[in-house]
Amino acid sequence: MGKFELSHRPYTFPATFRLRINTMSSSTLSSISVAHPNLADANGVAPHGQTITSEPLLRVRNLCKYFPIKSKGIISRVIGKVKAVDNASFDLYPGETLGLVGESGSGKTTCARTILRALSPTSGTAHFRAKDPSAPGGHRVVDLATLPDRDLKPLRTQMQMIFQDPYSSLNPRMTVGDIISEPLLIHNIGTPAERKDKVVAILRKVGLKPEHMNRYPHAFSGGQRQRIGIARALIMRPSLVVADEAVSALDVSVQAQVINLLMDLQQEFNLTYIFVAHNLSVVRHICNRVAVMYAGRIVELAETEELFSNPRHPYTQGLMAAEPNIDPDIPMQFALAGEVADTGNLPPGCAFHPRCPKKFAPCDKQEPVLQKVAPSGCQASCHLLTPPAGS
Amino acid sequence: MPTATLPASTSTVQAPSGAVSPCALRIENLKTHFMTDDGAIPAVDGVSLSLSRGKVLAIVGESGCGKSVTSYSILRLIRPPGQIVDGSIMYYPGDGTRPIDIAKLNEKSDDLYRVRGGYISMIFQEPMTALSPVHTVGNQISEAILLHQKLTPAQAREKAIEMLRKVGIPGAERRIDQYPHEMSGGMRQRVVIAMALVCDPDILIADEPTTALDVTIQAQILKLIKDLQASRGTSVVFITHDLGVVAQIAHDVAVMYLGRVVENGSVRQVLKSALHPYTQALLKSIPSLGTRGARLPAIRGSVPSLTNIPPGCPFHPRCEHAVRGRCDVGGPPALRTFTGNRKAACVRIEEIHPTVRELTAAEVAAADTLAAEVTAAPAGRHNH
Ligand SMILES: Nc1ncnc2c1ncn2[C@@H]1O[C@H](COP(=O)(O)OP(=O)(O)OP(=O)(O)O)[C@@H](O)[C@H]1O
Ligand SMILES: Nc1ncnc2c1ncn2[C@@H]1O[C@H](COP(=O)(O)OP(=O)(O)O)[C@@H](O)[C@H]1O
Ligand code: SF4
Ligand code: SF4
Ligand SMILES: [Mg+2]
Ligand SMILES: [Mg+2]
Numbered sequence: 074m075g076k077f078e079l080s081h082r083p084y085t086f087p088a089t090f091r092l093r094i095n096t097m098s099s100s101t102l103s104s105i106s107v108a109h110p111n112l113a114d115a116n117g118v119a120p121h122g123q124t125i126t127s128e129p130l131l132r133v134r135n136l137c138k139y140f141p142i143k144s145k146g147i148i149s150r151v152i153g154k155v156k157a158v159d160n161a162s163f164d165l166y167p168g169e170t171l172g173l174v175g176e177s178g179s180g181k182t183t184c185a186r187t188i189l190r191a192l193s194p195t196s197g198t199a200h201f202r203a204k205d206p207s208a209p210g211g212h213r214v215v216d217l218a219t220l221p222d223r224d225l226k227p228l229r230t231q232m233q234m235i236f237q238d239p240y241s242s243l244n245p246r247m248t249v250g251d252i253i254s255e256p257l258l259i260h261n262i263g264t265p266a267e268r269k270d271k272v273v274a275i276l277r278k279v280g281l282k283p284e285h286m287n288r289y290p291h292a293f294s295g296g297q298r299q300r301i302g303i304a305r306a307l308i309m310r311p312s313l314v315v316a317d318e319a320v321s322a323l324d325v326s327v328q329a330q331v332i333n334l335l336m337d338l339q340q341e342f343n344l345t346y347i348f349v350a351h352n353l354s355v356v357r358h359i360c361n362r363v364a365v366m367y368a369g370r371i372v373e374l375a376e377t378e379e380l381f382s383n384p385r386h387p388y389t390q391g392l393m394a395a396e397p398n399i400d401p402d403i404p405m406q407f408a409l410a411g412e413v414a415d416t417g418n419l420p421p422g423c424a425f426h427p428r429c430p431k432k433f434a435p436c437d438k439q440e441p442v443l444q445k446v447a448p449s450g451c452q453a454s455c456h457l458l459t460p461p462a463g464s
Numbered sequence: 465m466p467t468a469t470l471p472a473s474t475s476t477v478q479a480p481s482g483a484v485s486p487c488a489l490r491i492e493n494l495k496t497h498f499m500t501d502d503g504a505i506p507a508v509d510g511v512s513l514s515l516s517r518g519k520v521l522a523i524v525g526e527s528g529c530g531k532s533v534t535s536y537s538i539l540r541l542i543r544p545p546g547q548i549v550d551g552s553i554m555y556y557p558g559d560g561t562r563p564i565d566i567a568k569l570n571e572k573s574d575d576l577y578r579v580r581g582g583y584i585s586m587i588f589q590e591p592m593t594a595l596s597p598v599h600t601v602g603n604q605i606s607e608a609i610l611l612h613q614k615l616t617p618a619q620a621r622e623k624a625i626e627m628l629r630k631v632g633i634p635g636a637e638r639r640i641d642q643y644p645h646e647m648s649g650g651m652r653q654r655v656v657i658a659m660a661l662v663c664d665p666d667i668l669i670a671d672e673p674t675t676a677l678d679v680t681i682q683a684q685i686l687k688l689i690k691d692l693q694a695s696r697g698t699s700v701v702f703i704t705h706d707l708g709v710v711a712q713i714a715h716d717v718a719v720m721y722l723g724r725v726v727e728n729g730s731v732r733q734v735l736k737s738a739l740h741p742y743t744q745a746l747l748k749s750i751p752s753l754g755t756r757g758a759r760l761p762a763i764r765g766s767v768p769s770l771t772n773i774p775p776g777c778p779f780h781p782r783c784e785h786a787v788r789g790r791c792d793v794g795g796p797p798a799l800r801t802f803t804g805n806r807k808a809a810c811v812r813i814e815e816i817h818p819t820v821r822e823l824t825a826a827e828v829a830a831a832d833t834l835a836a837e838v839t840a841a842p843a844g845r846h847n848h
Contacts, residue, residue, distance in 0.1 A: 177651060284769070322675050323527065354750070354751045358756055397682070
C-alpha cells in the first residue's frame with residue numbers, strides 16, 4: 074500500500090506506440106478530397122455497394138505472435154515462448170462487426186495489435202484492402218504483416234484503435250483538446266480553428282462538453298476518459314476500427330449511447346469493427362460474427378445468433394454460463410473453475426482440457442484444429458465436434 | 465458540531481465491549497468538493513448510506529457521479545484540491561471497539577493508520593494506481609504483507625504466491641517475478657485484489673474490481689469476494705456500473721446521480737421494481753436478447769457538469785417524468801422513505817407508482833432497526 078494519490082500516477086504507456094497507432098486519420102478525408110475530387114468516398118461516405126462486396130477488408134491467415142520468455146540473471150537467455158496468438162485465421166468484411174471474446178490473456182489485444190502492426194508478427198499474413206486512389210478500383214490489397222514501416226505509415230490513417238485502459242492511453246500532460254486533435258495535427262489537417270471545431274463536434278458526439286477541452290485527463294472519471302479515447306480515434310474517420318474493451322468501463326447509459334454512436338458511425342461511414350469485449354450481452358447486440366479465443370487460439374467462430382443460441386465449444390458454453398444475469402433470482406453459474414491456460418506453458422492436446430467438463434480420451438494428447446462443424450459455416454476446434462482422425 | 469466527534473470522547477459511553485453494531489459503516493450527508501480555479505466542484509454532495517455488517521452494498525451510477533470520490537473519502541485518500549467539507553463517516557469496528565468518525569480524523573492519527581492499515585482495504589478501479597511499474601508484483605505483495613504481519617521475506621514470498629493462486633493467476637511461481645506491464649489488464653487487477661486481501665480487512669471497498677475482466681474471471685472474483693464476505697464476515701462496498709454484477713453480488717443497492725444517492729433498497733426492490741425514474745431508465749438501456757442490432761433506449765443527453773448542476777431535481781433535463789414547475793425548481797428532492805423501507809429522491813414517486821406510499825417519521829424509525837440501533841449508540845448521534 075502507500076501509493077494512494079488520486080491525481081498522480083506513474084506514466085508508463087509507451088509513447089511511441091501511441092503515436093504510431095495514431096499516425097493515421099481518414100478524416101484526412103478532407104485532404105484527400107482536395108487532392109482527388111473524383112474519389113467517391115472522399116467525403117467519408119462509402120461508395121454505394123461496398124457494403125455488399127464479398128471481398129474481405131481484412132483476411133488474416135495463420136497469424137502468430139510469440140513473445141520470448143527470458144531467464145532471470147545477468148545473462149538472460151531465451152528459455153521459451155509465450156504463444157500469445159497462435160494460428161489465428163479469419164476474414165473481416167467491410168461494414169461488419171467481428172466480436173473477439175475470451176478470457177484475459179487469451180490474446181485478443183495481442184491479436185488486434187499484431188494486425189495493426191503495433192506489434193510485429195512472428196508469422197502469418199494479414200491482407201488489408203487499403204484505400205488507394207491511384208490503384209485500379211481505388212483499392213490495393215497489402216499484407217500488413219510484412220509491409221515495411223515506410224509503406225505502413227500512410228495506411229495508419231485507415232486503421233484506428235480505441236484502447237482498453239482509458240487511464241494509461243491518455244497523456245496526462247496534454248489537455249483533452251490537444252489529445253483529441255493530435256492526430257489531426259500530425260496529419261496537417263485544417264487550420265487551428267477548424268481543428269477546434271472538429272474537436273468540439275466530436276466531444277459532443279461522445280457525450281462530453283466543449284468546455285472539457287482545456288482540462289487534463291486526471292480531472293475526469295474513468296468513463297469520461299474512455300470517451301476521450303473514443304473521440305480521439307473517431308475524429309479520423311478510419312475504415313477499420315479496433316475497439317479493445319472500448320465500452321467495458323462505461324456505465325450502462327453511456328454504454329448505450331456509445332454503442333448507438335458506434336453503430337450509427339458504422340452505417341454512415343461503412344466502418345468495419347473488430348470489437349474486443351468481455352460483456353457478452355453487448356457483443357450479442359453489436360456483432361455480426363463472434364470469434365471466441367482461448368489461450369491464443371480461436372476455438373469457435375460463428376454468426377452471433379447461432380453462437381449464442383447454440384454454443385458448440387465447451388469453452389463457449391462455460392463463458393456464457395458465467396455471464397451475470399440482471400435477475401438476482403437467476404444465479405450465475407461458476408461453470409468454469411480452474412485457471413486460464415498459461416500461454417507460456419500450454420497443456421498438451423487441447424489447451425482447454427484441464428478445465429473442460431467434457432474432456433475425453435484424445436483431449437490431452439491430440440490438439441483439435443479449427444474447422445467447419447456445421448453447414449452454417451460455424452467453425453470450432455473440439456474433438457467432440459470433429460472426431461480426431463483414427464478414432 | 466464541536467470536537468465531540470473525537471472517538472475518544474464517545475467511547476466512554478459506548479455499549480459494553482463486544483457489542484458489535486449491526487452497522488459497519490454509516491455515511492451521513494457526506495460532501496467532498498474539489499476546489500478548482502472554476503470554483504468548487506461538488507463531486508459528492510450530500511451522500512447518505514449505510515453498510516450492514518457482513519453484507520454487500522453495491523453503489524451504482526453513471527461515470528462521474530461520485531462513486532470513486534465517495535470511496536476515496538472513506539479511506540481519506542482525497543488529495544487537494546479535494547476536501548471533505550461536511551458530513552460524517554462513522555466506522556463501527558468488527559471487534560466491538562469504539563466507533564470512529566473517519567471524516568474527522570487527523571491526517572496523522574493512529575486511528576487513521578489503523579483504518580487504512582487493516583480495518584478497511586480498497587481495490588482500486590485502475591490497477592496501475594495501486595501498482596508500481598518498477599517493482600515485480602511479488603515484491604509489491606510481499607511489501608504489503610511485511611507491513612502488517614511479522615514474517616520473514618521468504619515466508620512473505622510464499623504467502624504472496626499463495627495469494628496469487630487464490631485470485632486465479634496461472635503460473636503463480638513464474639508470474640510473481642514479473643512486472644505489471646508484462647501482464648494483461650485482468651491479471652493486474654487480480655494482483656491488486658491479492659494485495660487488498662493480504663491483511664484480512666473488516667471492510668473491503670471494491671471500486672469496479674471486475675469491470676475490465678472477462679465474465680469467467682469476473683464470476684470467480686465475485687465468488688471469491690462472496691466467499692470471503694461469508695466466511696470472514698467481511699462487509700463489502702462494491703462499486704460497479706454493471707447491474708448484472710449488482711444482481712449477483714449485492715444485498716443492498718445505492719444508486720447515485722450527480723453526487724447524491726437517488727435510490728436505495730434491497731437488490732430485489734431496486735432491480736425488479738425500481739422506484740426512481742433514473743434507475744428505471746438505467747435498467748432499460750441495457751442490451752438484452754430483444755435489442756439485437758436495434759438502437760438502445762439510451763437516456764437522453766448526458767450527465768450535466770458538476771459546475772452547472774440543474775436546479776430542482778438534478779435529473780430533470782433527462783427525465784421522462786419531469787414536470788415543469790415542480791421538478792425544475794428549488795433544491796434537489798430529499799431522499800424519502802417509502803413502503804418496503806426503500807428510499808428514493810423524487811417528488812413524483814407516488815404519482816408514478818400509485819401503490820407506493822411515503823412512510824411517516826414514526827414508521828421510518830420503526831422499520832429501520834439498523835438506524836434505530838445505531839442512533840441509540842451515542843456515537844451515532846452525529847449532527848452538523
Ligand atoms: N482531482 C479532481 N479535480 C477536479 N474534479 C475531479 C477530480 N477528481 C474527480 N473529479 C470529478 O469528480 C466527479 C466524480 O468523480 P468520480 O471519480 O468519483 O466518478 P465515478 O462515479 O467513480 O465515475 P466512474 O464510473 O467513471 O469511475 C467527476 O465529475 C470528476 O470529474
Ligand atoms: N510484452 C509482452 N511480453 C511478454 N508477454 C506478453 C506481452 N504482452 C502480452 N503478453 C502475454 O500474451 C498473452 C496474451 O495477452 P493479451 O493479448 O494482452 O490478452 P487479452 O487481450 O486477451 O487479455 C498473455 O499471456 C500476456 O501475459
Ligand atoms: S477437445 Fe476435449 S478438452 Fe478440448 S474442448 Fe473439446 S472436449 Fe473439451
Ligand atoms: S423529481 Fe421529477 S425530474 Fe426528478 S426524477 Fe422525479 S419526476 Fe424525474
Ligand atoms: Mg486485452
Ligand atoms: Mg470511479
